[in-house]
Amino acid sequence: MSGYGVSRDTARRAIRHLRDKMRLIYTVPMRGSFVRPEGETDDVTIAVEDEVFIDARMPTAVEMAELGMEQPGPVVVVIMAGQVELYPGGSRIRVVPARKS
Numbered sequence: 001m002s003g004y005g006v007s008r009d010t011a012r013r014a015i016r017h018l019r020d021k022m023r024l025i026y027t028v029p030m031r032g033s034f035v036r037p038e039g040e041t042d043d044v045t046i047a048v049e050d051e052v053f054i055d056a057r058m059p060t061a062v063e064m065a066e067l068g069m070e071q072p073g074p075v076v077v078v079i080m081a082g083q084v085e086l087y088p089g090g091s092r093i094r095v096v097p098a099r100k101s
Contacts, residue, residue, distance in 0.1 A: 021068025023088055053079040059086065 027033045059075045074089035
């Protein structure tokens with residue numbers, strides 16, 4: 001990393017941000033990180049025990065910052081058991097019943 005004037009920690013945080021927040025890259029263990037093909041979506045699976053509400057809307061400025069979104073775009077909102085989760089638009093949401101123990 002020193003050849004680029006960037007610390008290893010900074011590079012790792014940038015990779016994590018691009019992968020986890022912006023969903024622009026994906027990581028394959030022992031191989032590296034790669035740019036997602038244009039239009040590829042994330043699959044999100046949510047196990048539900050009670051009611052779940054799913055909506056799509058434009059995010060607030062605070063939500064955009066939390067998700068690492070630089071450009072405005074829709075978000076998928078999942079409300080379950082009083083908890084609100086946001087996912088960047090383009091995520092595919094699959095809702096499945098929670099397994100009974």
